[in-house]
Amino acid sequence: MMDKIAILDFGSQFAHLLANRIRRLGVYSEILDPSVNSEILSEYKGIILSGGPASVNDPNSPKISEKIFELGIPILGICYGHQIIMHALGGEVKKGLACEYGLTDFYVRESCGVLSKLNVGHYKVYASHFDSVVKIPKGFKVIGSTQDDPFSATANEEKNIYTLQFHPEVTHSNGGMKILDAFVDITGAKREWSIEKFIEMEISAIEKKVGKKKVFLLISGGVDSSVTYVLLARALGHERIHAMYVDTGFMRKNETEEIQAFLAEAGVENLHTFDAKERYFKALKGVIDPEEKRRIIGDLFLEIQREVSAKLGLNPKEWLLGQGTIYPDTIESGGTKNADKIKTHHNRVPEIETLIKEGKIIEPIKELYKDEVRMVGRTLGLPDKMVDRHPFPGPGLAVRCLCLEKPDTIDLDLDAGEYKATILPLKSVGVQGDERSYRHPVALEGDANWNKLRHQAPTITNVYKEINRVIYTLALKNGESIETLSVTPSTLSKDRVALLQEVDKLVMDKIYKIDGNKQVWQCPTVLLPLSVNCKGGESIVLRPVSSKEAMTANFTELPWDELNSLAREILEIEGITAVFYDITNKPPGTIEWE
Ligand code: XMP
Numbered sequence: 345m346m347d348k349i350a351i352l353d354f355g356s357q358f359a360h361l362l363a364n365r366i367r368r369l370g371v372y373s374e375i376l377d378p379s380v381n382s383e384i385l386s387e388y389k390g391i392i393l394s395g396g397p398a399s400v401n402d403p404n405s406p407k408i409s410e411k412i413f414e415l416g417i418p419i420l421g422i423c424y425g426h427q428i429i430m431h432a433l434g435g436e437v438k439k440g441l442a443c444e445y446g447l448t449d450f451y452v453r454e455s456c457g458v459l460s461k462l463n464v465g466h467y468k469v470y471a472s473h474f475d476s477v478v479k480i481p482k483g484f485k486v487i488g489s490t491q492d493d494p495f496s497a498t499a500n501e502e503k504n505i506y507t508l509q510f511h512p513e514v515t516h517s518n519g520g521m522k523i524l525d526a527f528v529d530i531t532g533a534k535r536e537w538s539i540e541k542f543i544e545m546e547i548s549a550i551e552k553k554v555g556k557k558k559v560f561l562l563i564s565g566g567v568d569s570s571v572t573y574v575l576l577a578r579a580l581g582h583e584r585i586h587a588m589y590v591d592t593g594f595m596r597k598n599e600t601e602e603i604q605a606f607l608a609e610a611g612v613e614n615l616h617t618f619d620a621k622e623r624y625f626k627a628l629k630g631v632i633d634p635e636e637k638r639r640i641i642g643d644l645f646l647e648i649q650r651e652v653s654a655k656l657g658l659n660p661k662e663w664l665l666g667q668g669t670i671y672p673d674t675i676e677s678g679g680t681k682n683a684d685k686i687k688t689h690h691n692r693v694p695e696i697e698t699l700i701k702e703g704k705i706i707e708p709i710k711e712l713y714k715d716e717v718r719m720v721g722r723t724l725g726l727p728d729k730m731v732d733r734h735p736f737p738g739p740g741l742a743v744r745c746l747c748l749e750k751p752d753t754i755d756l757d758l759d760a761g762e763y764k765a766t767i768l769p770l771k772s773v774g775v776q777g778d779e780r781s782y783r784h785p786v787a788l789e790g791d792a793n794w795n796k797l798r799h800q801a802p803t804i805t806n807v808y809k810e811i812n813r814v815i816y817t818l819a820l821k822n823g824e825s826i827e828t829l830s831v832t833p834s835t836l837s838k839d840r841v842a843l844l845q846e847v848d849k850l851v852m853d854k855i856y857k858i859d860g861n862k863q864v865w866q867c868p869t870v871l872l873p874l875s876v877n878c879k880g881g882e883s884i885v886l887r888p889v890s891s892k893e894a895m896t897a898n899f900t901e902l903p904w905d906e907l908n909s910l911a912r913e914i915l916e917i918e919g920i921t922a923v924f925y926d927i928t929n930k931p932p933g934t935i936e937w938e
Contacts, residue, residue, distance in 0.1 A: 347531075348388050349392060350376050350385055351394055352391065353396075354424045356422075359394040359395075360713075362524075363375055367537050371389075378407070381409075389418075390531030392422065393421040393422065393424070393428060395422050401437060401438075413432070417531075418530045419506070422513070424473075425507070426477065429505060430480055435480045448471045450489075452497075453489065453497075454488075458499070459487050459497060461523070461525060470517045471509060477498075481500075483502065484499065485498065497509070506527065539716070539720055548579075550580065551579050554580060557662050558580070561586070562589075563668070564668070566735060567717055570607065570610055571720050572708055573607075574726060583613075587613075587615045588618060591620060591621060592621065596852065606730055610727070628641070629835065629836075634743065637742055639693060641738070645738075646695050665704060665706070669709070672895055714892075715892060715893060741844050743938040744848075744869065744937065745836055746770060748834060751830075752771055754767060758811070766789075770784070770831070770874070773937065774812030774928075774931065775930065775931045784812075786804060787924055788927075789817045797816055813926065813933040814927050816927050818886070819922070843871065843882070847871070851886060851910065858903065863900050865892075868887040868935065870937045878921040883922040886907075886910075899929060910923075
């Protein structure tokens with residue numbers, strides 16, 4: 345048996361990210377419900393208590409058994425985990441005294457315990473909390489603090505219990521990996537986890553789960569489903585997998601042909617392509633609401649899968665349905681016990697949830713993040729050009745083509761410093777705290793200066809709760825500045841998707857050309873039914889982001905001259921009246937607009 349670290353999940357968006365970080369440190373980790381029996385926990389080398397949205401003073405908040413403190417196993421509490429430990433052992437937690445949200449200046453007072461790999465001094469860390477510890481229990485000492493929170497990091501070295509108010513697992517936390525690394529050292533857990541080991545274990549798990557059955561796999565040509573195919577093929581052989589690619593009509597320009605070639609190269613046999621373009625356009629006719637679009641697309645995937653199964657005579661008793669779901673798909677769909685729904689990913693619609701409960705779905709990489717999926721792909725010998733492809737959402741361009749019946753306006757007087765600000769009469773999805781938001785974007789005009797814009801965008805989204813996204817005006821077809829803004833009532837039509845495909849192709853060709861060092865993780869191009877200073881026509885938003893696992897992301901600061909020339913090229917395309925650049929990080933804006 346491998347050494348393992350247990351992660352008790354109190355409903356944090358970051359619990360699995362924590363598991364990912366521990367795996368990256370070479371240790372196997374497992375996510376457990378906080379109500380787990382302490383006898384089970386005694387088999388683990390260390391226990392991490394995650395964050396979560398609850399408040400320890402609320403009688404209904406999730407609890408832990410105090411027996412875990414008697415197991416003699418090293419414990420690390422993070423955010424809610426920090427508060428619950430302090431509360432349980434005789435400290436005190438109060439509401440709203442020192443809320444912190446985002447990057448905070450953390451001071452290491454003593455370089456010991458989980459902070460032993462950091463020097464005494466200042467570090468930027470990511471914190472997000474309303475409650476704070478105001479008194480620590482006996483036996484504990486403060487080893488770090490922030491300006492608003494004197495008890496930000498505590499230690500009881502004798503019992504090996506450590507607590508942190510901030511999130512070391514979030515990429516933006518400076519020194520976060522060193523903290524987790526120090527905790528792993530304290531637990532003494534052997535660093536035995538590796539991608540090779542994962543592959544080996546997953547192959548035997550697949551063999552066990554599938555038994556004598558076969559797998560019908562929905563494949564998209566992206567990294568996730570291709571890696572899933574190869575893993576399944578290693579375990580079961582090509583003959584026991586039937587792969588189907590559904591062409592929804594919302595793929596990038598020429599992508600279906602490229603994907604077919606890619607998949608053949610990756611060894612995919614038995615690929616069945618299903619042309620569903622007409623059906624998708626019909627099903628989505630007149631639909632405006634983003635969640636409604638997502639639901640229809642997800643349901644239609646399943647309907648087609650059922651039809652094809654019936655036609656091919658795939659008896660459900662002999663077949664499982666395979667999906668290339670990865671972890672962020674689950675968490676953002678509200679798929680864990682206490683998480684909020686940000687958006688429904690196509691592989692997490694209610695019907696799929698039912699099939700999962702019935703044991704009819706197999707998802708070999710559902711615990712992994714993209715960085716790990718890529719490592720698995722590379723180890724299994726998939727070509728780089730496939731492993732390094734940008735992620736592309738299942739619903740494709742359908743969620744990048746915004747639809748509107750009429751303008752959705754608000755009356756708000758917004759101060760954007762030296763920039764001219766125009767609030768757009770439409771909304772897009774965002775994620776704030778651990779919750780979904782659906783709010784207005786604001787367009788800025790003025791100095792093309794990353795230093796200023798990087799500062800200005802979060803200032804606006806922090807101050808105005810009606811705004812969750814900020815875009816910068818790169819170029820206008822007519823006029824020097826935004827004067828008139830009108831909504832062209834639009835739904836998902838073939839013409840609009842074709843227009844978006846045209847622009848998207850220009851954008852992607854440019855991005856692949858100028859992004860040699862792969863700063864860009866993904867680059868959605870979004871079509872808005874907005875005409876600027878023109879009669880009729882639409883607008884484009886470019887959304888290149890840099891990210892590690894899509895849970896958080898920063899907008900990418902590409903060279904201005906390249907962006908300006910790209911914007912000019914886009915304006916040459918008939919029907920485009922303005923080109924914007926999304927300068928919102930995630931949070932508060934999600935990567936996709938819908
Ligand atoms: P957001 O927009 O939530 O996206 O910041 C996070 C990542 O997930 C991708 N995405 C999807 N992937 N099915 C998918 O397979 C979906 O329904 C879906 N929606 C968003 C998105 O492109 C980004 O990489």
